[in-house]
Amino acid sequence: MADIATYVLTGLGLVFFIAGTVGLIRFPDQFSRLHALTKGDNLGLGFIALGVAFQTETWAQVAMLLLIWGLALLAAGTVSQLVARAAVSESQKP
Amino acid sequence: MTALISWLVLPLFAALAAIALPSRARLPAALLGVGLTVVASIWLTIEVWNTGAVTVSLGGWRPPIGIALRADGLGAALGVMTALVMVAVALAARHELAAKVAGPRIGFGFWPLMLLLWAALNAVYVARDLFNLYVGLELITLTAVALVAISGKAAAIAAALRYLLFALAGSLLYLAGVVLTYAAHGTLDISLLAARTVAPGDALALGLMTAGLLVKTALFPFHVWLPPAHSAAPAPASALLSALVPKASLLILLRIWFEAMPELATPMTQSALASLGALAVIWGGVLALLQSRLKLIVAYSTVAQLGYIFLVFPLAGGDGAAQPWAAGAWTGAIFQMLAHGLAKAAMFLAAGIYIAAIGSDRLGDMRGLARALPMTGFAFALASITLLGLPPSAGFTAKYLMMTAAFASGQWAWALVPAGGGLLAAAYLYRPLSAIFARDTALTPRPIPWAWQTVPLVLAALSVALGLLSSIPFEFLQIGRPEQAAEGL
Amino acid sequence: MTLWLHTLAIALLVSLGGALWRVWRGPSQADRMMAAQLIGTGGVAVLMVLAALQDWALLVVAFALATLAALAAVGFVKSESPDGAGDPEEAPPVKKMRGTGQDRAQNG
Amino acid sequence: MSLVLDMALCALILGVGLATVAGHGVFRAVIFFITYGLLLAIGWARLGAYDVALAEAAISAGLTGVLLLAAHGRLRRLRAAEEAPLRPNLPAALVATGIALALGWAWFALPDPTAPDLTAALPQSGVGNPVTAVLLNFRAWDTLLEAIILLAALIGLWMLARDRAWDNPLGLRYHARAGGVMASFGRVLPPIGLIFGIYLVWAGAEMTGGAFQGGTVLAAVCLVSIMADVLPAPRIAQPAWRLALVFGPGVFLLSGVAGAVFAQGFLALPPELAKPAIVTIEAALTLSIAVTLVLLVIGPPDEGGQDA
Amino acid sequence: MNLTVFALTGAALVGLGVYGLIARVHMLRRIMAFNLIGSGLFLFFGAAGARGVGLDPIPQALIITGIVVALSASALAVGLVVALARSSGTACLPDEAGDT
Secondary structure: HHHHHHHHHHHHHHHHHHHHHHHHHOOOOOOOOOHHHHHHHHHHHHHHHHHHHOOOHHHHHHHHHHHHHHHHHHHHHEEEEEEEHHHHHHOOOO | OHHHHHHHHHHHHHHHHHEEEEHHHHHHHHHHHHHHHHHHHHHHHHHHHHHOEEEEEEEHHOOOOEEEEEEEEEHHHHHHHHHHHHHHHHHHHHHOOOOOHHHHHHHHHHHHHHHHHHHHHHHHEEEHHHHHHHHHHHHHHHHHHHHHOOOOOOOHHHHHHHHHHHHHHHHHHHHHHHHHHHHHHHEEEEHHHHHOOOOOOOHHHHHHHHHHHHHHOOOOOOOHHHHHHHHHHHHHHHHHHHHHHHHHHHHHHEEEEHOOHHOOHHHHHHHHHHOOOOHHHHHHHHHHOOOHHHHHHHHHHHHHHHHOOHHHHHHHHHHHOOHHHHHHHHHHHHHHHHHHHHHHHHHHHHHHHHHHHOOOHHHHOOOOOHHHHHHHHHHHHHHHHHHHHHOOOHHHHHHHHHHHHHHHHHOOHHHHHHHHHHHHHHHHHHHHHHHHHOOOOOOOOOOOOHHHHHHHHHHHHHHHHHHHOOOOHHHHHHOOOOOHHHHOO | HHHHHHHHHHHHHHHHHHHHHHHHHHHOOHHHHHHHHHHHHHHHHHHHHHHHHOOHHHHHHHHHHHHHHHHHHHHHHHHOOOOOOOOOOOOOOOOOOOOOOOOOOOOO | HHHHHHHHHHHHHHHHHHHHHHHOOOOHHHHHHHHHHHHHHHHHHHOOOOOHHHHHHHHHHHHHHHHHHHHHHHHOOOOOOOOOOOOOHHHHHHHHHHHHHHHHHHHOOOOOOOOOOOOOOOOHHOOOOHHHHHEEEEEEEEHHHHHHHHHHHHHHHHOOOOHHHHEEEEEEOOOOOOOOOHHHHHHHHHHHHHHHHHHHHHHHHHOOOOOHOOOOOOOHHHHHHHHHOOOEEEEEEEEOHHHHHHHHHHHHHHHHHHHHHHHHOOOOOHHHHHHHHHHHHHHHHHHHHHHHHHHHHHHOOOOOOOOO | OHHHHHHHHHHHHHHHHHHHHHHHHOOOHHHHHHHHHHHHHHHHHHHHHOOOOOOHHHHHHHHHHHHHHHHHHHHHHHHHHHHHHHHHHOOOOOOHHOOO
């Protein structure tokens, strides 16, 4: 049962990662690339963390997984906003 | 053992104090540290003299688990030479690099850097572990590069960066050899390595370590970084860089070739090293001849003077190690290290006095300075006697021992190197000496405190006196000599 | 399960390879940094998978990687601003009009 | 399957290494270098060297990356970040290939592995993590000198300041929009990082972690706070900062001397006291390492916008 | 076999770093090349230390020390490069700036 949850959730996570990467490669302009990417990696990491959580041995490990995901979410949110702004000012430079 | 440990930790404590204490307490703390470390180094020397080499397993863990230190005659002798140079540099820097003269930045930074360099040199002199030696070398490199850059001038920054580039390349080559050695033998202790079963990769490891150390020692053709770096630093820093820093990598080279892996030495490799040394003597001498600034002449002369030491490889290494002349060649090479250290420090400190007096070290500007600053002129002349290898200086003893070994071993061609090098040195030192002692004067010097002027004089006098008293140091240097070489006695 | 986790890690690595292409291609510096950010997150994901595969101690490494990746990105944003110390969210940076510092670095 | 995984990982590492060296453009190389450190950390994880993976992730991918990014920013403002078109260099390629082949040959020529037998020594070391036992007990002298090296690099870095800037705060004058995303990030991250860093030091005695890794994490969150203008940049003249720099090495040295006075020798730790002693030394070292790393990254006192 | 993959990767990284060190003149790129050489050596070392029964902790400790030393050297080098650019307007060494 736990194994099936892991297969499904990590598989989903992988799909999001691949989608994010494909978006990063394929989208023509920088801002849609940014958008694709933040979706892809946040959700992808979340599903993988959840999927891996079904294999853990202690609750502390589950907490750690969620903590890492939370930290990554926070960092990615902050960073993508700042980098997007930086990109705007970069593209506005003469 | 107490002496050895105090000698290692006192400069570290003093450096930490110099960083943490407020500016008015910095100089007293640094000078106190210098004084105490000198006492410790004399204490260590007496202990080695009385009881033989001092060995310590740090933390009580014997190799291959832990790190061993061993103060033999060679390490302790270099330690004393270093202590003498450090005292002299500290006394000169008190005048030249004081915060009110050189600004708060240099006034802050010079002391901890000098003390950390000292601690690192001491650590290298006694380390028996190849990786610990790497860490010590890196500490030396970083402090030395900072000392090159400390003046803040554009040329100094560029010289420091070039120095760092070469030094790090050397470190990585050395590290590659260390990695291969541990991977093959599971230990890095020099004594344990001496007893190892030779592995096929050992020659590669030895080659990599040697190449790295040659870059750090500035042996021809890896010398290009040295003259700009040593001449760009303030004189007290140059004295440290030229007199002491190359000796550390040279010492490791001796330890590896004579103690850790002596059986890998072949006549070919030994001759190759000595040939590079001979080329360094010639090339350094010729370039010194072409310079018009005193500090550059002195810096190129370091390239030449370090070259002599490499004659030790064919004269005392490999199969020759068991021969009667090996002891003489070995001692001669170490004498050269000691004599060059004292004399070179004296020369740079003298150059510092000239720069403080007239604001320039161009030979043309220095004409007739001996009249106003006779003690400094005399110091420079005495130091020149040592570099030329004239009797009764220690430089003479060194060259005499090496030439005797060359004749005794039938490798008389190597005897040409000290002889020819002496002539070249006479040529390149004649120019600054004739300028300093010229009858006419170019510039009127500012007055220099008497106490400052005596500093290089004492160092230069010591470099000559070492030759007069050479029988005591000769015996001292045999303490703890690698067994293979000691058999020859 | 071991087989799946291996496959998963390999697939994630391949996906990171795709992001590396974007780092190579650019064209803007922000593109490169965002791709590096994706690689950072992907690296955290790989470490999570390896933690399940080998040893849960690796979660500590994943955590460190997540923290430090954030630092690198903040460092990038700072170094991108005109004076090297700013914040893109600030109202148009106080233009000191020194005439320098506004030039774009190469985008090759 | 595990071989495929390792080969894929190594292929990525090599590709990124190649891109760092071969691609034109300094900025691109810096970004590749950051991802390189990250992939290498995964490589260490695969090799089972978790403490090294932690150090690599924190130091190579994180701190060195920020250091290079900040330097690139400064060079760009000094118009020195561009590089001339790259040309292939055949002699360099020959030397490089020769060295790589020699190392590759050396791998296959290695004799059977011999490692020192630590089974008797480890229970005496006071800690359960063998890497910590080596770093803080068996080879403590290396570690002490390593902490000193960090300090020496910082003093050297400070010597690159201009004399007229000596009394200024260290590094650039960071500013951020009050209440903005960056400023809030600079407030939220430090508590998390603080707890995590302390955990790493505490756990390092028995599990993955250690003073250098913990200190690096602490340094990273402090740097984010300083860059977000939440924490002020220190000045060299402030004694508390200089004290923090020497505190760790000082405690380490003193405990080493105490070993010489009260125990079997310099840096000796009696087995029954080893654990508390190591944790104390590590705690002190962590503080100093964190402060030193922060100051190493933000750089010498700056003249405040005059460097362009 | 897995260890061989890592060791050979390490050897190749050393080669790449050596090439970068000699062929590149921008000093930031040389600093990166240094770090490539160092980490390549460490990877080789780590693989060698993993050959026996169980993991030898000594190489790991030495590698951690080496990583910190490399960071210290890189920090000083980066500071020197910025100082060089400030005083001479270029991030290449004087006699090499013109030859590219």
